[in-house]
Amino acid sequence: ISLHGLEFPRKPIFSLRVSYSVISAASYTDSSDDETSPRDKQQKNSKGSSDFCVKNIKQAEFGRREIEIAEQEMPALMALRKRAQGEKPLAGAKIVGCTHITAQTAVLMETLGALGAQCRWAACNIYSTLNEVAAALAESGFPVFAWKGESEDDFWWCIDRCVNVEGWQPNMILDDGGDLTHWIYKKYPNMFKKIKGIVEESVTGVHRLYQLSKAGKLCVPAMNVNDSVTKQKFDNLYCCRESILDGLKRTTDMMFGGKQVVVCGYGEVGKGCCAALKAMGSIVYVTEIDPICALQACMDGFRLVKLNEVIRQVDIVITCTGNKNVVTREHLDRMKNSCIVCNMGHSNTEIDVASLRTPELTWERVRSQVDHVIWPDGKRIVLLAEGRLLNLSCSTVPTFVLSITATTQALALIELYNAPEGRYKQDVYLLPKKMDEYVASLHLPTFDAHLTELTDEQAKYLGLNKNGPFKPNYYRCLAPTPPLKTGKPG
């Protein structure tokens, strides 16, 4: 399982961005007790094609309705489709994709199709596929290989069916987690000769690409869409501002007013959580390691404390640091009865949940995603989602946020596919600022928002092109992981 010296985990990575529990909520026709594996079924769509593998092609109609509803909230992709009626910027593109298969993904795939691309698709997570949506895509002619509840073997089989096709070879990769990229590296390294680029969305996948790049083994340009400004602001600040409230309410029905809360970490996620809870009448404390973020917390009206100083008195503990063991067993021992503990940050490392799995503590599952951990003296700690990401486990991601991600992916594919020879090397790039701005501008009509245009005189005065970019390429509001290179706009 080592690849050119880099170790990849054998198990498919379950990307953190969208959780299966949420998505399956909408899967209203899944109660079928059909236990046959899709791999063993013979299915054809109404046009006679059988180049797909889904749970049940007959569910296509239900999936189509979901897709239609999603289209209403993804105006940017719909706008791209319209503009593409004349030119087809992806004409000739053969895209192989590996993402969650949801109604929103379907809108993206059908947009790529409208822009001229041929697509083949697998799921990036064994649980996250909406079967009805997969059926609808298959019915409209997309070779989709995915169903909910794949085995690990199924998972790689599906990916393989996407790339290992006679007479068809991908020239673009859209990946979410890096499993597809990994598979091609491992099994079909020659395929990279024709591939013009990789677009990767997840933190994990981006991290792998930087490792490959550092090791000199990245053989095509890659676009890191995870770190685009627009996407980051929405995934973190704006989305979390709403989902922290939503996640806590759905799991605990608690009242926020007057509650004492400590938020660990004052990055974008922490800022969103703090703003929302303060607005609801909670009293919020913040912990930070970085003095600049700490000073911001002060100026925003939050007392900056060490966790130890308030742990006995708070009603809620929220982690969003990106760090590990921020909440330790010692902290948990000192919390008061009924204290709620949850994580909005990095995967599931922030709360030392493992330390709670000791014989003297009793776990009681009181609701889906809610455990009471009971101390010998009767004290109960309310642990949400077992320390995994609250907003993914216990709330939903609004379509609008997914729309921004999907649009960013589409534009990254267009950019890489059309870039003139030499613009991008075998390296990892950020989306050019101008395209980042374009993603944002495509979402403004949702808010009936009217952008001001520079006059010629003003553009000259500012030394800017009237159409942007309006900020330098390195303008960002978030710290990315490794050193980044930025593409130049087309």
Next chain:
Amino acid sequence: ISLHGLEFPRKPIFSLRVSYSVISAASYTDSSDDETSPRDKQQKNSKGSSDFCVKNIKQAEFGRREIEIAEQEMPALMALRKRAQGEKPLAGAKIVGCTHITAQTAVLMETLGALGAQCRWAACNIYSTLNEVAAALAESGFPVFAWKGESEDDFWWCIDRCVNVEGWQPNMILDDGGDLTHWIYKKYPNMFKKIKGIVEESVTGVHRLYQLSKAGKLCVPAMNVNDSVTKQKFDNLYCCRESILDGLKRTTDMMFGGKQVVVCGYGEVGKGCCAALKAMGSIVYVTEIDPICALQACMDGFRLVKLNEVIRQVDIVITCTGNKNVVTREHLDRMKNSCIVCNMGHSNTEIDVASLRTPELTWERVRSQVDHVIWPDGKRIVLLAEGRLLNLSCSTVPTFVLSITATTQALALIELYNAPEGRYKQDVYLLPKKMDEYVASLHLPTFDAHLTELTDEQAKYLGLNKNGPFKPNYYRCLAPTPPLKTGKPG
């Protein structure tokens, strides 16, 4: 069905304060397919008593756990229990109650018991009973007559079983909706000779009591606990500030940021909704009929408009006026595609839902409590809870809010039961200000809040008693329905 000239509806009134759909969410053991009517079953609790009628006495253990969890969030009642260990202010009280039967009610009933009272209880709503909780109460010896899914005949039979007992006659009534009071008026008017007073919680029930009083037919003192300041602030401003967000998220998963919202009515409910949505980044417009409330909306930063002026552009319409037909078919015709319409106000009169039940419009139920109403041109309006109260249908009422109501009820019972002859006449009273303040003070420890005490010198300067009341009896922040009389503190 007329009673002393007043017309009562024959059907039991389904009180608006807590909806069955919410409560049943927690009812995890109800999937039993036992179809036998409880009235036909022979059940005994472990002490051998069969003076009760519930769905299944064996579910008592599950209900007990729910009660124990609720106890943790109802500190005021628990504090009353403690203080009552010495004196028993309800010793000798025989209370007949008719309310929703939930874990929170159970905590109230067991508190009344601890204070010395004997209780008999029925449900005020045919759907709202939590069977496990009813079982737990029956198991601990409370004569409870209630189950989820009663017929109308069952409903009155249960009430009758509470009052029509050999060798036991109630001397206090705790009612929620007025059905119990109505039944006694109708069937056992003589019982009122021994009854010291009625405590009524609901708007509807209070309204009936004022009608009786106006007609000179109220024959015992009654306490209107609906209009106490503390309860009102929590039921309206604070609770709605949170539940508007919760209700919208659970039903639509929408994003609030940047959305244009019109809130009809700027009373306490409207103020709560506006504050919450503004804090989440929505752009909020307000409509009002009262210029004083209108001016407050202006000063709070909301544009005051007529509904017509913004109806084409808004993403969400929320009614909270207490009025009828605030949103008409004409408004609905002019809304844009995907506009969400919901009601936080008065029962289900505010949106003219009936006007949408016409042949040219298609209704599509897309989720529980969510309908798409589709116009011939494809426009969809998203109607929540069919225009019924959003916060009751689509979110939950936090235990803390219910705790304030329950404590108010308990104190009203104590006040009426212990009031010296002549303090209360045959009229409807508000809870004395001092007791209203006492309810509030019992809830302060939840927030580790420390009240300042007046010095003797300061009390003299202000002309106040050091223990309150701190405001005159007529101090209120909300307009009650009819002219009110206020009791003097004991």
Next chain:
Amino acid sequence: ISLHGLEFPRKPIFSLRVSYSVISAASYTDSSDDETSPRDKQQKNSKGSSDFCVKNIKQAEFGRREIEIAEQEMPALMALRKRAQGEKPLAGAKIVGCTHITAQTAVLMETLGALGAQCRWAACNIYSTLNEVAAALAESGFPVFAWKGESEDDFWWCIDRCVNVEGWQPNMILDDGGDLTHWIYKKYPNMFKKIKGIVEESVTGVHRLYQLSKAGKLCVPAMNVNDSVTKQKFDNLYCCRESILDGLKRTTDMMFGGKQVVVCGYGEVGKGCCAALKAMGSIVYVTEIDPICALQACMDGFRLVKLNEVIRQVDIVITCTGNKNVVTREHLDRMKNSCIVCNMGHSNTEIDVASLRTPELTWERVRSQVDHVIWPDGKRIVLLAEGRLLNLSCSTVPTFVLSITATTQALALIELYNAPEGRYKQDVYLLPKKMDEYVASLHLPTFDAHLTELTDEQAKYLGLNKNGPFKPNYYRCLAPTPPLKTGKPG
């Protein structure tokens, strides 16, 4: 100086509502060194009249400009003038007034004139007259007797010149502080036979009227305009929300972000202060004696503490309780270096400033209205306005707030003057709710705010008149001082 057994202070009461220091700020032509007393001057206006006594009639032009500017921000009075072009609701009214003489008062007086009234006016404060404005009024024919820097003898002389006129007897009184009313009671009690009513604005004056009423000595109806809902909300909540920031900035240039503040008292003034400081990033603690207000502070996100618990750590102490000795010498001794102490509440009793006038403490005046009180160890406390009202001493009252007061006064005069026999007895009344609402409605156009009108059907459903009142007369948001009676709307 005792009047019918009631003791009045001999010195004119300096009303608290508008401070002279503020008003004089605009008095740009006062550097004249003319030391002749106005009483000794012979002045005539351009029409030849000399029925006035002001500092210098030649300053009229400057005053006129101030009045014109004020007119632009007093749209409600200007609207009243317009509506009065047809009817003259004050035709025949002879109003004697005693208020601060400012540009805003001038707009009021000229409005009363336009409505048909004859007016004679004196100042209610020996320092607060704007000489230019007084000159402008005199120039346009108003008999005004007032100048800045009157002696006490001048003060009463001016009042006397207003009422003691041959061939003219007042039938209405507009008073601010009660001095005019007192003078008539004392000197010309028979005048009350023709007087239809008194309109009183100040807390002090209202208090005296209630005392008179209680003693059975009030011989005409009086209208307490101080406690009207609209006026109170603006004088307290909305005005203080802004002036707390303004007063602190102008005196100390401090930064609010991150500062720890304790606000004593969570009434309307406290709510305004807390909201503003929270919004600017301060961390705010609250003290309260009333558990209902305390619970509101909790739900609004403020920690409720006793002053002692935080006195060592806070950067700012603000009193707004209406109480005395809220901040004691003991508290002051424990404050940290540079702590700022100020009062937004009741006159100058809240901070025990007298306790700081001891030999071991050094006072250093560092700016106008700012004293450093220095402890032997070098600790400095920053005391603002010597504990008097910060918003009056160190900031200004926006014209818009004064407009609401003036409009309320005008409507109260109209109501009392036109009320049919018997509507008002010899008692103190609140402005009828309907007129309170009318004041509010006259100010809505400033915000381009559009009120919704009830349909006939809705009005019937709600049991309301379409034109209001929309709330019962006793609907209030603030506790008034003594038991109040309310007039019925005309």
Next chain:
Amino acid sequence: ISLHGLEFPRKPIFSLRVSYSVISAASYTDSSDDETSPRDKQQKNSKGSSDFCVKNIKQAEFGRREIEIAEQEMPALMALRKRAQGEKPLAGAKIVGCTHITAQTAVLMETLGALGAQCRWAACNIYSTLNEVAAALAESGFPVFAWKGESEDDFWWCIDRCVNVEGWQPNMILDDGGDLTHWIYKKYPNMFKKIKGIVEESVTGVHRLYQLSKAGKLCVPAMNVNDSVTKQKFDNLYCCRESILDGLKRTTDMMFGGKQVVVCGYGEVGKGCCAALKAMGSIVYVTEIDPICALQACMDGFRLVKLNEVIRQVDIVITCTGNKNVVTREHLDRMKNSCIVCNMGHSNTEIDVASLRTPELTWERVRSQVDHVIWPDGKRIVLLAEGRLLNLSCSTVPTFVLSITATTQALALIELYNAPEGRYKQDVYLLPKKMDEYVASLHLPTFDAHLTELTDEQAKYLGLNKNGPFKPNYYRCLAPTPPLKTGKPG
């Protein structure tokens, strides 16, 4: 006046950061009518030195008190002094400085002295010197050459007296505006041989340095402290959030509640203005050219408009774009009566004030910094500070903000002075992230803020040094002007 081909303006640049009108407010002893030029006076300080030139050395005591008060609010510099008691990181440094001469600068200079440096100082602005402070510095032995009201000839003479000294040659430059740097380039280019670096604070000065660098003519390393994250956040977001309210209040006494405001530009300054006004109850519209900032405005709850769309209805127009002619005569013509127009952005280019100086418009100065511009039809526009920066002209900069700037300057001097050979080339650098973080950390104690420290395990997990930097060097939240290079931390 051209220097190596670059054109420098002959007149000294009046830096924009601190305006003279503000500073002079505190200059309470300046009413002296001593008209003798300081250059013609013979003055000695109490130690007999006459190596200085100030207005009046006898005012030293007053200046010392101002310095002492400032020290209390500049804890970071005082902390640096303490830490420097052992080591003297600036031992041997000979610093020539050219900045505003205020109490805060004095605290900086005396800190540099305590750290081991010798200093000579001139003013960067002919009006901004506080004479008393200059006297106090001269009295304690600092060679200071500055007074309020210098002529242009005086200005350069003072600078020359700082650098042209026998037996003393500077090895560090601290500049604010670039005039000092310019003078040395022009007159004493050889001096650069001994100079280890330049620290420059102002936008203008930084711009010049980049021009020099681009032209290959920068002969020593330069540190751009203007663009450090901490300084920028405070100068823009946090400071403007408060000063927009302060500036508007002090000039107009207006009420914010309910007012309609348009803010042009949603960068950090715009974000601060919008947040503050929204919190005070204003209704805020935003204009933007950059779609990413525009989308942020939407998500923060502001309607994004073009200026034309709202210009007729708004009560206040605020520019903060950094652009020119954002508000044109056409806009001004369409504004409503009493509309207030002001600038929080870039120098005085944003509002086309020149277009208002036409014969048909009348200007009326109604207060200091407030002009009414009157149209022929009587419409008045209220123009503040003639379109110059409102927060500098009409409010004050809190000492805390100046403390951050001064600390940043001190650390930049220490870094450049102690950097090992080769760390810095002849280029313009940003303050290393670690030192930026250090500035922030030195200000945390003001807020009693407690930073969390990483455990070894956590530091390893994150790949960070436990002492920072915690963010990469290029992490910024603001767009700087030209391409930047960043120094590595020492």
